[in-house]
Amino acid sequence: MSFLFNAWYMIGWADEFTGEALVARTMLKIPVVAWRDAASGAYHALEDTCPHRFAPLSEGKLVNGRVQCGYHGLEFDGTGQCRHNPFNKVVPSSIRTRSFPIAERPGAVWVWMGDPARADEALIPDVDYHADPTMRYVKGSSLIASDYRLITDNLMDLCHSTFLHPSFGGLEYMPQFRSEERPDGVIVCNYHIPDMINIFGPEAIPAERIRNNDNIRWIAPSVHILESRAGLVGSDEYIVYVPSAHILTPQDETSTHYFWSSGCDKDLPVPDEALIEILKQAFDGEDKPMLEAVQRRMAGRDLWDMDPVLLPTDAGAVRVRRKMAAMIAAEREEASVSA
Ligand code: FES
Ligand SMILES: [Fe+2]
Structure with a gap:
């Protein structure tokens, strides 16, 4: 690799x-x-x-x-x-x-x-809410003992939320899914749920059930910007907007620095500590152990060599893997030509 x-x-x-x-x-x-x-x-x-x-x-x-x-x-x-x-x-x-x-x-x-x-x-990828005076953000980082590509697989297939992140809706998170590559090379996955339980609480949305939309875009080589929006069932308008950045820097083939931040309205009446606790539970408490277990189980083997089952919801992650492999191959080719 x-x-x-x-x-x-x-x-x-x-x-x-x-x-x-x-x-x-x-x-x-x-x-x-x-x-x-x-x-x-x-x-x-x-x-x-x-x-x-x-x-x-x-x-x-x-x-x-x-x-x-x-x-x-x-x-x-x-x-x-x-x-x-x-x-x-x-x-x-x-x-x-x-x-x-x-x-x-x-x-x-x-x-x-x-x-x-x-x-x-x-x-340099733009994380626009870091500079937006109407917003504030919390942030963190951790070292994950996993190939960075497995973390991109995780981020580009948010269907894992249904089983791995119960507080994000659990079995209620059953999205309609689509993925595309934009002309600028950014790969986007969109998850839409017209009707699910209100995971943001009555202070954020005064309803028991909500419409939820998660849009995540991958920017080469390893930046992911997730925009989560929610509103009333049946309405076109969104009331809640939560952008987050998931930025990966490979340490080596089997470990990755994972930097994350999550934005919210500056006046959201929830203290930073409470937001950090929710996010750390998901990223460090749920994603990280699963990613590290997958890494151990793969034991250094390449994903494609293991002939993985491909599901329709893998479309975004597979697009990213193919694009990254092509970009790396082109860079190596260019280096060998100029050497
Ligand atoms: S001065 Fe740096 S190793 Fe000697
Ligand atoms: Fe996750």
Whole structure:
């Protein structure tokens, strides 16, 4: 298995980058250390391996805006260039570590893992409610011991909610389903339930039963934006709007950083802690154990080699798998041609 390298991957939430913090995260099997310069506000990301004796730079500390290796004290600036050796005045320019393009979008920090010349910040996926003054959002993250593609399978087939997430409606979640690939390459799955029990509560919708619509779109390589809407049965209007982002950054072939956020009306009379508890129960308490059990059961085998049963509701997930495989193959082909 390989990864798509020419893409932006989320390294962490912006509020992790405070003060002198060094944020260390392995992404696509490459250890990365990142920080935010307190004076300029600029972000920097380097390969988290000192070129001297290969100590993790993240075990060191920031000194005058440079990361100082905790082993023998070499100091590297944000471009990866070594600027100081405590034992010699002269520092050859050949002493350097790899740097990565890095940028913040409201709330989240992204790193470009491929050819730096192709890093276009306009390609960073937009999570619009992070910057919407009429909304607020809660967020979290976890490390899931599973291939990121299994998590995309999970997200693009929300029919798992019916059995895995009882508080999202359980057996009442019996959607009409459709999926499509848009001309821009985004793959969308839509789940519509004309009449189901009100899972949002009477404060949000004053009715016992509701109409529910979940629309999830996949943006290559591993960003998923889910928009959940609900209203009165038989009405075209929606009263509740809950957008959420599910952003995956592979750590390696069998583990994935899962960053999620969920937005709501700024004035929703439900405290953040209560929202976080509901979402953590679903993502960490229900999805994560199932995904990790699937990973263990597959024992490193490829999904297609195991000849899986394909259901109509797998259509979106299968589209994503095919598209990702083609994108990765094209990137590898291009790399082999230019090598
Ligand atoms: S390992 Fe980093 S300075 Fe020696
Ligand atoms: Fe789920």
